[in-house]
Amino acid sequence: MSSVAAETPAVAAPVNPRSRVILASLVGTTIEFYDFYVYATAAVLVFPHLFFPKGNDETALLASFAVFGAAMIARPLGAIFFGHLGDKRGRKITLVGALLTMGVATFLIGLLPTYPVAGWTAPALLVLLRLAQGFALGGEWSGAALVATENAPQGKRAIFGTFPQLGAPLGFIIANGLFLVIAALLPSADPSRPSDEFLAWGWRIPFLFSAVMVIVGLWVRLSLVESTAFEKTLRAGRVHKLPLAAVVRAYWKELILGTFYMLATYVLFYLMTTFSLSYGRAPVDGALPGLGYDYKTFVLMMIAGVVFFGIFTLVSGPWADRWGRRRTLIRVTIAIVVFGLLWVPMLAAGFVGVMAWLILGFALMGMTFGPMGALLPELFPANVRYTGSGISYNVSSILGAAVAPFIAVALWSAGGGSPFLVGLYLSAMAVLTLIALLIGRETKDVDIEA
Template identity: 40%
Template sequence: MHADHSLPASSRSALRTFCVSGMGTALEFYDFIIYGTAAALVFPQVFFPQMDHLTATLVAFSAFGAGFFARPLGGLVFGHFGDRIGRQKVLVATLLLMGLSTFLIGCLPTHASIGVAAPILLVLLRLVQGFAAGGEWGGAALFGIESAPPGRRGLWGSFTSMGIGVGGIFGAAVFAIVSAAFDDNLVDFAWRIPFWLGGTLVLIGLYARLKAPAAVAAPAVKPTRAPLAEALRQRPRQLLLCTGIAFGYCTIAYIGSTFFLTYATQAGYGSTDALMFDLTLSIAIVFAAPLFGHLSDRLGRRTVMAFGAVAMALGLFAFFELVAMQHFGMALFAYSLTGLLMGATQGPIPAFLGEQFPRSMRYSGISASYQIGAALGGGTASSIATAILILTNHNPLGVALYGAGALALVAICSLMLRETSQLSMAQIDEEPVGGIFAEGKLLRH
């Protein structure tokens, strides 16, 4: 008990909230990072040995994308039950499913052992991962913003975005260590170690979530029988615009987390260098996400989101030019800058999307819009970017234009949504249909 008093109550509450919303998402993104890394470095030989390397990489990324197409279904199912029976039970279920599927990927036999059944099982487990992830992000984001003190929803919501960076750091670090320590055996056996580790680390997030109920008050609003149907009826415009933001954001996020790795290796950098670049990108995001989440509390969500999207679009063109110089220091700077700019949109997104819906339909609304956008944008981003690189004879300008187009969508949709940073959660929850979102008035605390 004495240890509890070593931190102010607000700091203890923030740390507890981060452990629930941030660490769970960190484990989710760790799963995706290690899969994306394995898809670029290992899976072409392990699961698709009959193809040439670049084509096999494209197929491996397509299997990666398969998990994204299960995410909308997971978002609909877990979002429904999150609104109906509460956030905590759903967050425990999603974490268990993700951890189990990650561990089992590490146990899969190879194509050499069981033939075509190996990649089929890989895709099936990616579908389970995607289904669980569909309910994970929305619930984790809502835990942060619904636990936040007044005027801190952007910052506390960014804990989920920080978790993405933490997962990226851990995933890149584990794969870098395993790659360096077992270089000769990476394809044969060592690639399994990060998947086994991710499956066991789920116990940490599980403990935090089982201890979480005291941190969040019981819902004040009785949920409807069909929360998503209510969201479609009452907030169709918000659902569409939030889906557009998620599409653009997830497109650039997964270009950054998976395609950038392939591009660096194709540009002549070693696999260890490429993993160091990914690690640098994730570290920059961990610092940038709470900074811009906090700024969105001060300056407004729309202003920060639009600025971040435009700055990231311009930075994308500079990124490819710097990496193409084949200078390790310049490439490291390019990844650092890109991570900083990605955080400008990544930080405010949880609060901005969650604030578009009242509590009775919030889990369903944020999960459906975000996961549909993630499936359409993130699920295809790596494959499309790789295909563009092939079709343009390895000229990255086409990929930069593709990413800039996605970011333009983020900026446009953000500016078309209502500014919500100055609304209290009570005002958002109690707002009648056709209220401030239709009238264009901004209620304040």
Template identity: 45%
Template sequence: MDTQDARRAAQLRRAAAAALIGTAIEFYDFFIYGTAAALVFGPVFFPGLGAVGALLASFSVYAVAFLARPLGAVVFGHFGDRLGRRATLVVSLLLMGVSTAAVGVLPGYGVWGWWAPVALVVLRVCQGVGLGGEWGGAALLIAENAPAGRRGRYGAFLQLGPTIGFVLANGVFLVLQLALDERAFQGWGWRVPFLASLVMVAVGLFVRLRLEETPLFAAEAGRVPERPPVVEVLRGHWRSVLVGCGVITVGYAMFYLTTTFALAYATTGLGVSSRLVLSMLLAGGVAMGGTVWASARGSDGWGRRRTLQVATGLVLLWSPLLFPLLETVRRPLMFVALAGSMVVLGCLFGPVAAYLPELFPTRVRYTGAALTYNLGGVVGGATTPLVATRLTEAYGTAEPVGWYLAVLGVVALFCLRLLPETSGTDLAVAGADGGRRRAPVLGADPAA
């Protein structure tokens, strides 16, 4: 291996590490809000609304960040497609980290009155904007450095980031609940995970500031689009955005039903200990990491679309079982319900980091991939806990929520039929012909 090849291989390893660490931190920040919303934000910020009303209010503020994520995708995508991937990823990490830490020192309703939930909404918007720019840039960091034949394999590092963030978020809350009594946890203990974000952000910044720009963007740097990237994406690639959003939605819905909504429903509706549910979700998160890795690597040889079709089929099979198993309140069956969902989710999310960037050309890839991913978050992540809470209240059981998820799975399968297979696509020409053009020699890149 000559000097240039060694440098490219080292850059790829740094890009994978930066994507993994940065995305884990950003999603940790995002997930701790969901856990806190299910466990403590109702009485802290929305007292007097009743149990269901406080939970709906907490989930509504939770949803605000999803609505802000497409804005983050557009803003960070604009600068990422014009100025570079590296700088935007540093800014997104800072915005997310500072906003999260500020939640940790935010006074509750008893001190600030209605200004407390208003400030919570503002900080949640900042979180959403930051995360909206994070995933797309991190995906490109890997995709534009990785060899064509191993893009799925290296994309697995990015998709492990949310899994690690989720495990960290639930692990910290579980440790605090085991170490503190209920009064201390409700009073100040829940703030610790938010404040800890500052330390993690410092680590992420150290890693990201050592990165170089991706070679594909460097080659395109002199060709600035005449129109803003978002305009070009919506005019020339709107089908990929719309159909890709339909594919992503079911994954978001299943994730937040299994974690945020199931945690709230099990603890407040079924009377199960939050410590028990957090322990089950923690174990499920570890299992999810394994299937993320397997499906991402498998998509290089088997195909992105085919892998996603099989994973979505598993969603259809599992959806009607999730909440009936949970409602038995029998520990083994509850664990099967939650861990089984996390395993299916890993299969579903694994290939996404490679698939979405392969649908768009370099000049608008950041905006296109980020917008698609985050619009799926609006439909699947923002609305699903609210819909699930209403369905459960109306029918007295969460079983209809599983059928709602199955409907989203059918929509995802239909959308997958409309998308091309992109495994092995040459990113230098991706998006110009529907993603069907292949790299001349798969796996020939020296960095492989």
């Protein structure tokens, strides 16, 4: 009598459905960028009036931008902290922690006392919570990008990598759309200043609303399982005790290149979102001359431009998968250099010129930002990928975003209200990015699980 041994099929490891990967990477970054944009809008519209002593309007605006930039300093620290957890403990738990930190900080900003009530305690608390926002965002982006790219089908990493990037335009539209609705419900007789009701309590609503969005984000992210790339690293015993030391020692060149890859993106990003809101609303005959649009009109114009941000973020993915990340970004970066030199003639051409400026600036933003979701993670192996991509992305935020609005206002003032020097600043930063791209290598075909 012979017996046949029954073969027991191996149990396949659970995987993340593609729809869940897209939703988890998109929802989380949308919430994170929403929180960031809510602050960015308030930094122009509200905080100069409420959180600093009355006096020189330009000084108050610069102080508000300085607090805005303070968060960028905390971002590399967040990248190191969350990167350490993400490379040692996994992507899922780290993403949940980053989202919770950002949501709590944003909600608490909505509860802060103002300067007339609490004196210097008010801006001190604002700085503290702003640092918490930056710390959280330092760990959010790289985790979301890794979820997208490490779970992407073969040959479609750049396409999947655009979905966390899409959170930026979506967060902008939701945040500014909500501010716009509140401003419409609490109208002001003075178009250059929000109404008393808006300043008294209306501005708090977008910050408090963050709690609802965080709950949705947590629900999506808690359903994820770890990526194959991280699980293979774990099983092979290749997890580093100190991922930061490992990435600095072995991949310092990639850290530097990744930082400069992002430089033009960050400068363009914050000039088109934060500085443009100040410049667009400034009176034509003011101390710092601007375009003279009222808040509602200019925000609607910006939202129209941001639609192109979203469209070209998605378009950039197939381009980067077909032509390569480096080749695509070299072309886009050259276009950014030219765009910076065209600010004066475009902004002097009336409504049509200003609208073209917004559309072109945001379209270029999508084209340069989209491929970064794949490019930065591909620079590093799986066991230091969270730390490496996070540090590059967030150190660049100091060189670009932290100082961009501040430098832009200073150049705006030095130019007597002309945007020429601001545009020239953008072109100069784009040249540095272009040099880095020419030095760097193509990453399109790297093994993401190595």
